[in-house]
Structures are given as C-alpha cells and as structure tokens.
Amino acid sequence: MKLTAENIQFIDNYLKNSEVIYYDIRMEMLDHVATAVEQKMEAENLDFYDAFKSYMVTNKKEILKGNKEEGLYFKEPLKKFVLFSIQPIQILLAIGIFSIVYFFSNIYGLNVYSNYLYLFIIITYLIFGISHFLLTKRKKFYYIDRNFSIIFLLFQIANPLHRNANENLVTFVVFNSSILFVFFAFLRFYYLEMKSFKQKNRFLFQ
C-alpha cells in the first residue's frame, strides 16, 4: 500500500519537529520510515496513523540516531580538504601566492600591506558567508554545512597566531602566504564540492 503525498508530508513534519534540520539527512530518514510504514500497513492491515505510531514507538530512538552522526563534525571533509590542498595545481598556487606576498611586502612594508591583506580577506569571507547563507536559507544540508565548518576551524587556528607572525619579514611572508593559500584553496574546494553535490543531488534542490 503506497503512502499519499499528505502522509509523506506528515512524516516530514514529524521529523522536522524532532529537530532533524538537515534536508539531506531528513529525506533519507523519511524514505526509510515511509517504506517501513507501508510494509507494516500491508502486513498488519493497519491504517497509516496506526502503522506510523506503532513503528515509531519501537524505532524512533534508532531512527533519530542518524541525526547525530558519529565522530567529529568536520573530520571527513577536513581530511578531503587536506588531500585536495596537496594536489600539484595547488602547489603551483602556493608558490604564486608566496611570490606575490614576498614582492609586495618588500615594496610597501609590512604594516601597510598587512592592513590591505586582512581587509581583502575579510571582504571575501563576508561575500562567501553571505552566499552560503543565501544558498542554504530555505533548506539546510548537512554535507554543505560540514564543508563550510572547515573555514571556522581554520580561522580559529590562524587568529591567535597572526600577531606574533607579523614581527619580521620571514614569519610575515610565510604566515600570510599560508593564510592566503589555505583561504583560496578552501574557496575552490567549497565551490567544487558544492558543484558535485548539486549535480549528484539535483532532486534535493527542486
């Protein structure tokens, strides 16, 4: 016995109210519950609400476990990002950035240059953050938020280091080149991951 669109909406609302906020996780849970309820209705000759209630009484705890994936939130994407960052093309980008930072800090001096650099990073970061927000405003995706969380982690690491790093030319160039490199590598990583996620999951965006 197949569930109606209203039945499906009912299960979706139930999961939403149980704080399954990520659409990619919720739609998989929804299909699981819906298929199990359909089979229960057929096997035990129950109507939708009775079958749903009976199924959730015994399985709710297990079903909702999927809402809290095991392990560190950003562990898998961080691993993927590190592998992405050491590809040959990224190494070329790193050398390019290092040369530019070295060249400009020699010409303009450390203080002037570092102000422009941080202003540039903050503006790019804001544009990126707003785009991410607009993209996931209607529906939140676990996969995308998890990738986005890497940038917070990187800022947490970089923030306490930047004062000490600006003391002399060598540490300045190394630190700021690394920041710029990681930042640009992350933007590219995020864009490519988003693109492949959207391609694979185009139904989720309809």
Next chain:
Amino acid sequence: MKNSQLYKGSLNTIIMKLLEEQGRMYGYEITQKVKGITKGELNITEGALYPALHKLEAEGLLDVEIEKVDNRLRKYYKLTEKGATETVNRLAELEEFIKNMQTIVNPKLSY
C-alpha cells in the same frame, strides 16, 4: 544489531558485499535483505546503518543516486570502482578472520 560487538566490525563489509551482488540498494532495502538472508537473526539498526553508509560514501567507496519514488526521494547506494576493489580485499580479510576464529573456537574442525 544482534551481538553488536561481534558484528560491528563487519558491518561495512556486509554492506559492500550486498552492493557487489545487487548493484545498487537503498537503506531500508539493505536492512531487509540482511534480515532475510539471516532468517531474522541479524538485524541492522538504522542508527548503525546510515552513519556507516555515509562514511563509506565520504571515503569514496560508495556513490549515490537520488530518484523520485512514490511521492518521496530515495537515495540509492552503489560501489565505486575503488569500492569494488576494496570489497574484494575486505572479503578476503573477513574470510581469513573467520578461518582463524574457526581454528581457535573449534580446533578439530579445522583439520
């Protein structure tokens, strides 16, 4: 999952073996298939299955396809090329494990 500590380490291999045989499957189908094969002895819980599937997907061993089925979306999993190679390795490892366990638990049978 029944006797969870004993089965836990083999969950990924069980999933990969099923996908190798069936081509592509969705979550609920995997739980029912395992239940059917083992005549209800082994019951993979949702709380163990989905994190395992997502981890295998993140490792590049599984690929996904999403389709609209009966008023809802369904996520199918299938092995990637890397996943197919890894399945062969993990099955060989599991067989070796079973053989060793057999030797320890029941030494007479192993001769």
